[in-house]
């Protein structure tokens with residue numbers, strides 16, 4: 001604050017003076033304006049120095065490529081032909097503090113030989129865990145009544161498509177799937 | 191011993207004056223608690239705002255208490271929750287108060303919003319009061335949702351899956367949004383940490399800031415006078431009219447208009463404590479273990495209506511409705527004080543407002559009720575757990591009995607009840623023999639249709655034969671089986 005000008009009596013001056021904007025030496029004025037601009041500029045840089053890393057940290061999902069990895073579901077022999085069985089695997093990207101959320105189930109249908117279908121547990125409607133019913137050969141969803149046939153095709157209810165499937169391969173007698181993400185409608189190929 | 195009362199009072203006064211000289215307590219008190227409100231605002235209808243705030247303060251206190259024990263890690267959250275509920279002294283009661291406090295807070299806030307709408311309190315010049323209230327509504331619902339994630343049980347786990355599945359429907363950036371929400375590609379530890387940060391830092395902080403703004407507006411623009419039918423709001427004259435009301439019948443909020451708020455406060459706290467004591471905390475349900483696939487995920491009370499909408503919405507418009515619906519509702523609410531900012535305030539002369547309010551509450555009520563019963567969900571164990579009543583078994587031929595077994599074994603009853611036992615997903619079979627003819631039954635079973643899967647792949651011809659033979663016998667006593675009208679006419683001719 002400019003203390004002197006507050007106290008100095010206001011005189012008629014060539015510039016437009018008023019009690020709120022007292023007269024000022026034009027030189028001083030430019031300097032003050034420059035300082036203000038400099039201060040704002042420096043703070044803009046400082047703000048960016050903090051803000052950009054912060055945004056990059058929080059919104060890292062917008063920069064990171066989506067990745068999947070192969071995981072082993074077990075020996076092919078574990079899955080009898082013509083049957084659908086519950087399989088499970090460890091999320092390939094799990095953290096040591098994930099607890100039980102690191103273990104993900106999936107439905108494995110062995111049609112015959114090396115012909116498989118591996119379905120996500122998540123209903124294509126809103127992700128609830130579907131259950132397999134061997135006798136009626138249907139997957140039923142406990143949330144909103146979605147149902148799917150043995151081959152994963154939509155049978156009834158609100159799901160907009162069939163069950164999500166995992167890509168699979170047989171390696172050394174082991175059934176492997178490409179996993180590591182929650183399947184949603186954002187992945188049309190799943 | 192003689193107490194020097196005079197001296198003590200002087201000392202106390204001295205200390206107060208010293209503090210007041212520095213902090214201007216008196217001035218602040220007079221301009222806030224002592225600000226003038228129209229006498230008519232001291233009404234029972236005007237107590238919901240302060241009651242919501244009271245709930246929030248209780249949530250802060252009980253929330254901090256819970257945070258003393260809770261560990262926000264996917265590995266341990268559930269264990270600490272069980273510890274809180276079963277081992278920590280009075281932990282169950284604190285959890286229960288926090289749970290019921292949140293239910294009360296959302297409920298009372300909705301009442302407050304309804305009252306504000308019906309009393310035209312959102313109109314000129316209280317637009318910002320309304321907008322900050324909307325932001326508070328969003329934050330409060332956000333707190334309720336993130337709060338149920340804190341429980342980190344199976345409902346929390348699959349609830350996150352539902353949230354992510356809705357995000358996944360957003361075009362173009364769906365995948366990024368899913369990963370952003372989950373803090374990774376899958377529901378795991380970072381998801382819980384993320385929701386914890388929202389629940390205990392971001393959202394409560396936002397609520398405190400917004401409440402300050404909300405109350406600031408109450409001070410600058412005043413509390414809505416009790417609307418009088420026929421007294422219209424005009425932008426040009428309202429401020430003067432309000433000043434006149436304050437001059438004529440203005441009273442300091444404290445102590446002249448606060449009585450009903452205080453009484454309500456006591457009842458609200460009493461209600462929360464009573465519910466906490468008698469009903470206890472919710473859950474935790476089964477652990478957040480995805481391998482426990484027999485989960486039956488259900489959201490907390492105030493989100494049941496959304497759960498119902500998800501079940502009842504036709505699949506073709508669902509994505510559109512899920513994404514565009516909330517945006518449209520939000521836009522209408524934001525625009526309300528600008529499109530409808532003047533004119534009549536009293537609900538007695540605003541029939542449309544009354545009808546809208548009733549419709550919204552009735553729909554919410556029905557959807558919530560449906561959400562608690564969820565008739566659209568198959569009853570997963572009906573096929574193995576429900577009995578077949580005597581009347582549906584006695585006096586049947588071996589073929590028909592074989593059909594009864596097929597019906598049970600093929601899990602038809604998970605979706606179809608007999609005499610009220612079984613699922614309600616599909617129509618009851620108690621009288622199916624009166625409704626469908628034999629060819630219709632065969633077609634329905636083999637090809638499916640409507641919302642029924644086709645069983646043709648899964649039933650041998652002899653099983654279909656037996657099943658249909660049995661279903662024809664399912665009808666009231668003395669009533670003949672359904673006949674094809676066209677066929678019967680032919681036989682007559």
Ligand code: FES
Nearest residue numbers: 123125126141146
């Ligand atoms: S989540 Fe399966 S039907 Fe809705």
